[in-house]
Amino acid sequence: MQIDPMQNVLAQMRSLAAQAAARPADSTATTGAAGAGAQQTDFAATLKIALDGVSTELQQADALQQQFVSGTGDVSLSDVMLATQKASLSFQAALQVRNKLVSAYQDIMNIQA
Numbered sequence: 500m501q502i503d504p505m506q507n508v509l510a511q512m513r514s515l516a517a518q519a520a521a522r523p524a525d526s527t528a529t530t531g532a533a534g535a536g537a538q539q540t541d542f543a544a545t546l547k548i549a550l551d552g553v554s555t556e557l558q559q560a561d562a563l564q565q566q567f568v569s570g571t572g573d574v575s576l577s578d579v580m581l582a583t584q585k586a587s588l589s590f591q592a593a594l595q596v597r598n599k600l601v602s603a604y605q606d607i608m609n610i611q612a
Contacts, residue, residue, distance in 0.1 A: 508585065549596075553589045560586035 560582040566572040567579045 508581065550593060553586075553593045556582075556586040556589045 560579075563574055563579045563582045566574045567576065
């Protein structure tokens with residue numbers, strides 16, 4: 500079993516955690532329509548980037564599976580399993596975000612009613 504791919508994933512996770520910690524907190528003092536519009540655009544763009552990343556992970560895992568099954572390329576079973584697990588985790592995280600967004604939307608609609 501090769502440890503290098505797992506170390507690469509661990510390094511990527513540490514890098515992403517460091518990037519998230521280094522980002523300055525958004526200013527909550529902005530008010531008005533322009534501030535709200537900018538925040539909505541940022542959220543929509545961030546959500547789209549995240550979903551595109553999940554889609555890319557799923558496509559890469561599928562491509563590796565196809566290469567492994569057909570015997571084309573130099574793909575090991577551990578590479579396929581690692582890519583599949585990464586894609587699965589990404590999808591599960593996106594699903595949980597969707598569930599939280601739906602729950603928040605329902606809570607807001609119940610407040611207004």
